[in-house]
Amino acid sequence: MMKTSTFFLGLATGSVAAAVTVLYSTPKSGSELRTTVKSASTDMKSKFKDVKVNLAVLKESISHLSKEVKETVPSAVADIKGSVEQWQHSTEQNKNRLEVELNAIQTAIEELEQSIAAQQK
Known part of the structure:
Protein backbone atom coordinates (compact mmCIF):
# COMPACT_ATOMS: atom_id res chain seq x y z
CA MET A 1 0.00 0.00 0.00
CA MET A 2 2.87 2.36 0.79
CA LYS A 3 4.42 1.96 -2.65
CA THR A 4 1.13 2.81 -4.37
CA SER A 5 0.69 5.94 -2.25
CA THR A 6 4.28 6.98 -2.97
CA PHE A 7 3.70 6.43 -6.68
CA PHE A 8 0.58 8.62 -6.76
CA LEU A 9 2.28 11.30 -4.65
CA GLY A 10 5.21 11.32 -7.09
CA LEU A 11 2.82 11.46 -10.04
CA ALA A 12 0.94 14.42 -8.54
CA THR A 13 4.16 16.23 -7.62
CA GLY A 14 5.52 15.72 -11.13
CA SER A 15 2.30 17.03 -12.64
CA VAL A 16 2.40 20.16 -10.49
CA ALA A 17 6.06 20.76 -11.32
CA ALA A 18 5.37 20.34 -15.04
CA ALA A 19 2.39 22.72 -14.89
CA VAL A 20 4.37 25.38 -13.01
CA THR A 21 7.29 25.07 -15.44
CA VAL A 22 5.01 25.48 -18.45
CA LEU A 23 3.21 28.43 -16.87
CA TYR A 24 6.35 30.36 -16.09
CA SER A 25 8.19 29.56 -19.31
CA THR A 26 5.41 30.87 -21.55
CA PRO A 27 5.41 34.61 -22.27
CA LYS A 28 1.99 35.99 -21.26
CA SER A 29 0.51 39.14 -19.85
CA GLY A 30 -0.31 39.35 -16.13
CA SER A 31 -4.04 38.78 -16.55
CA GLU A 32 -3.48 35.88 -18.95
CA LEU A 33 -1.00 34.36 -16.50
CA ARG A 34 -3.45 34.73 -13.58
CA THR A 35 -6.22 33.15 -15.65
CA THR A 36 -3.91 30.31 -16.66
CA VAL A 37 -2.72 29.79 -13.08
CA LYS A 38 -6.31 29.78 -11.83
CA SER A 39 -7.31 27.29 -14.52
CA ALA A 40 -4.28 25.11 -13.77
CA SER A 41 -5.05 25.29 -10.05
CA THR A 42 -8.62 24.16 -10.63
CA ASP A 43 -7.37 21.40 -12.91
CA MET A 44 -4.81 20.26 -10.31
CA LYS A 45 -7.47 20.24 -7.57
CA SER A 46 -9.61 18.06 -9.82
CA LYS A 47 -6.70 15.72 -10.50
CA PHE A 48 -5.83 15.48 -6.80
CA LYS A 49 -9.47 14.67 -6.08
CA ASP A 50 -9.37 11.92 -8.74
CA VAL A 51 -6.17 10.52 -7.22
CA LYS A 52 -7.77 10.56 -3.76
CA VAL A 53 -10.85 8.73 -5.08
CA ASN A 54 -8.67 6.19 -6.91
CA LEU A 55 -6.63 5.58 -3.75
CA ALA A 56 -9.83 5.04 -1.75
CA VAL A 57 -11.08 2.57 -4.38
CA LEU A 58 -7.72 0.78 -4.37
CA LYS A 59 -7.71 0.59 -0.57
CA GLU A 60 -11.24 -0.82 -0.57
CA SER A 61 -10.32 -3.36 -3.26
CA ILE A 62 -7.29 -4.52 -1.26
CA SER A 63 -9.41 -4.76 1.89
CA HIS A 64 -12.06 -6.78 0.04
CA LEU A 65 -9.45 -9.07 -1.51
CA SER A 66 -7.79 -9.61 1.86
CA LYS A 67 -11.12 -10.51 3.45
CA GLU A 68 -11.96 -12.86 0.59
CA VAL A 69 -8.58 -14.58 0.86
CA LYS A 70 -9.04 -15.04 4.62
CA GLU A 71 -12.40 -16.68 3.99
CA THR A 72 -11.48 -18.76 0.92
CA VAL A 73 -7.97 -20.06 1.61
CA PRO A 74 -8.75 -21.99 4.82
CA SER A 75 -11.65 -23.86 3.20
CA ALA A 76 -9.54 -24.61 0.11
CA VAL A 77 -6.75 -25.94 2.32
CA ALA A 78 -9.25 -28.07 4.25
CA ASP A 79 -10.67 -29.43 0.97
CA ILE A 80 -7.20 -30.31 -0.31
CA LYS A 81 -6.29 -31.91 3.00
CA GLY A 82 -9.49 -33.98 2.91
CA SER A 83 -8.79 -35.05 -0.68
CA VAL A 84 -5.25 -36.17 0.22
CA GLU A 85 -6.52 -38.13 3.22
CA GLN A 86 -9.20 -39.77 1.07
CA TRP A 87 -6.60 -40.66 -1.57
CA GLN A 88 -4.30 -42.12 1.09
CA HIS A 89 -7.16 -44.20 2.48
CA SER A 90 -8.22 -45.44 -0.95
CA THR A 91 -4.66 -46.41 -1.89
CA GLU A 92 -3.95 -48.14 1.43
CA GLN A 93 -5.62 -51.38 0.27
CA ASN A 94 -3.60 -51.39 -2.96
CA LYS A 95 -0.43 -50.69 -1.01
CA ASN A 96 -1.06 -53.62 1.31
CA ARG A 97 -1.87 -55.90 -1.63
CA LEU A 98 1.32 -54.86 -3.44
CA GLU A 99 3.40 -55.50 -0.32
CA VAL A 100 1.97 -59.02 -0.06
CA GLU A 101 2.67 -59.67 -3.74
CA LEU A 102 6.23 -58.30 -3.45
CA ASN A 103 6.89 -60.52 -0.44
CA ALA A 104 5.57 -63.52 -2.40
CA ILE A 105 7.83 -62.65 -5.36
CA GLN A 106 10.82 -62.22 -3.06
CA THR A 107 10.13 -65.59 -1.43
CA LYS A 121 26.24 -79.03 -6.21
Whole structure:
Protein backbone atom coordinates (compact mmCIF):
# COMPACT_ATOMS: atom_id res chain seq x y z
CA MET A 1 0.00 0.00 0.00
CA MET A 2 2.87 2.36 0.79
CA LYS A 3 4.42 1.96 -2.65
CA THR A 4 1.13 2.81 -4.37
CA SER A 5 0.69 5.94 -2.25
CA THR A 6 4.28 6.98 -2.97
CA PHE A 7 3.70 6.43 -6.68
CA PHE A 8 0.58 8.62 -6.76
CA LEU A 9 2.28 11.30 -4.65
CA GLY A 10 5.21 11.32 -7.09
CA LEU A 11 2.82 11.46 -10.04
CA ALA A 12 0.94 14.42 -8.54
CA THR A 13 4.16 16.23 -7.62
CA GLY A 14 5.52 15.72 -11.13
CA SER A 15 2.30 17.03 -12.64
CA VAL A 16 2.40 20.16 -10.49
CA ALA A 17 6.06 20.76 -11.32
CA ALA A 18 5.37 20.34 -15.04
CA ALA A 19 2.39 22.72 -14.89
CA VAL A 20 4.37 25.38 -13.01
CA THR A 21 7.29 25.07 -15.44
CA VAL A 22 5.01 25.48 -18.45
CA LEU A 23 3.21 28.43 -16.87
CA TYR A 24 6.35 30.36 -16.09
CA SER A 25 8.19 29.56 -19.31
CA THR A 26 5.41 30.87 -21.55
CA PRO A 27 5.41 34.61 -22.27
CA LYS A 28 1.99 35.99 -21.26
CA SER A 29 0.51 39.14 -19.85
CA GLY A 30 -0.31 39.35 -16.13
CA SER A 31 -4.04 38.78 -16.55
CA GLU A 32 -3.48 35.88 -18.95
CA LEU A 33 -1.00 34.36 -16.50
CA ARG A 34 -3.45 34.73 -13.58
CA THR A 35 -6.22 33.15 -15.65
CA THR A 36 -3.91 30.31 -16.66
CA VAL A 37 -2.72 29.79 -13.08
CA LYS A 38 -6.31 29.78 -11.83
CA SER A 39 -7.31 27.29 -14.52
CA ALA A 40 -4.28 25.11 -13.77
CA SER A 41 -5.05 25.29 -10.05
CA THR A 42 -8.62 24.16 -10.63
CA ASP A 43 -7.37 21.40 -12.91
CA MET A 44 -4.81 20.26 -10.31
CA LYS A 45 -7.47 20.24 -7.57
CA SER A 46 -9.61 18.06 -9.82
CA LYS A 47 -6.70 15.72 -10.50
CA PHE A 48 -5.83 15.48 -6.80
CA LYS A 49 -9.47 14.67 -6.08
CA ASP A 50 -9.37 11.92 -8.74
CA VAL A 51 -6.17 10.52 -7.22
CA LYS A 52 -7.77 10.56 -3.76
CA VAL A 53 -10.85 8.73 -5.08
CA ASN A 54 -8.67 6.19 -6.91
CA LEU A 55 -6.63 5.58 -3.75
CA ALA A 56 -9.83 5.04 -1.75
CA VAL A 57 -11.08 2.57 -4.38
CA LEU A 58 -7.72 0.78 -4.37
CA LYS A 59 -7.71 0.59 -0.57
CA GLU A 60 -11.24 -0.82 -0.57
CA SER A 61 -10.32 -3.36 -3.26
CA ILE A 62 -7.29 -4.52 -1.26
CA SER A 63 -9.41 -4.76 1.89
CA HIS A 64 -12.06 -6.78 0.04
CA LEU A 65 -9.45 -9.07 -1.51
CA SER A 66 -7.79 -9.61 1.86
CA LYS A 67 -11.12 -10.51 3.45
CA GLU A 68 -11.96 -12.86 0.59
CA VAL A 69 -8.58 -14.58 0.86
CA LYS A 70 -9.04 -15.04 4.62
CA GLU A 71 -12.40 -16.68 3.99
CA THR A 72 -11.48 -18.76 0.92
CA VAL A 73 -7.97 -20.06 1.61
CA PRO A 74 -8.75 -21.99 4.82
CA SER A 75 -11.65 -23.86 3.20
CA ALA A 76 -9.54 -24.61 0.11
CA VAL A 77 -6.75 -25.94 2.32
CA ALA A 78 -9.25 -28.07 4.25
CA ASP A 79 -10.67 -29.43 0.97
CA ILE A 80 -7.20 -30.31 -0.31
CA LYS A 81 -6.29 -31.91 3.00
CA GLY A 82 -9.49 -33.98 2.91
CA SER A 83 -8.79 -35.05 -0.68
CA VAL A 84 -5.25 -36.17 0.22
CA GLU A 85 -6.52 -38.13 3.22
CA GLN A 86 -9.20 -39.77 1.07
CA TRP A 87 -6.60 -40.66 -1.57
CA GLN A 88 -4.30 -42.12 1.09
CA HIS A 89 -7.16 -44.20 2.48
CA SER A 90 -8.22 -45.44 -0.95
CA THR A 91 -4.66 -46.41 -1.89
CA GLU A 92 -3.95 -48.14 1.43
CA GLN A 93 -5.62 -51.38 0.27
CA ASN A 94 -3.60 -51.39 -2.96
CA LYS A 95 -0.43 -50.69 -1.01
CA ASN A 96 -1.06 -53.62 1.31
CA ARG A 97 -1.87 -55.90 -1.63
CA LEU A 98 1.32 -54.86 -3.44
CA GLU A 99 3.40 -55.50 -0.32
CA VAL A 100 1.97 -59.02 -0.06
CA GLU A 101 2.67 -59.67 -3.74
CA LEU A 102 6.23 -58.30 -3.45
CA ASN A 103 6.89 -60.52 -0.44
CA ALA A 104 5.57 -63.52 -2.40
CA ILE A 105 7.83 -62.65 -5.36
CA GLN A 106 10.82 -62.22 -3.06
CA THR A 107 10.13 -65.59 -1.43
CA ALA A 108 9.78 -67.23 -4.85
CA ILE A 109 13.12 -65.73 -5.96
CA GLU A 110 14.83 -66.99 -2.80
CA GLU A 111 13.38 -70.47 -3.34
CA LEU A 112 14.52 -70.40 -6.97
CA GLU A 113 18.04 -69.36 -5.93
CA GLN A 114 18.17 -72.21 -3.38
CA SER A 115 16.92 -74.66 -6.00
CA ILE A 116 19.56 -73.53 -8.51
CA ALA A 117 22.29 -73.68 -5.85
CA ALA A 118 21.19 -77.22 -4.89
CA GLN A 119 21.27 -78.37 -8.54
CA GLN A 120 24.78 -77.00 -9.08
CA LYS A 121 26.24 -79.03 -6.21
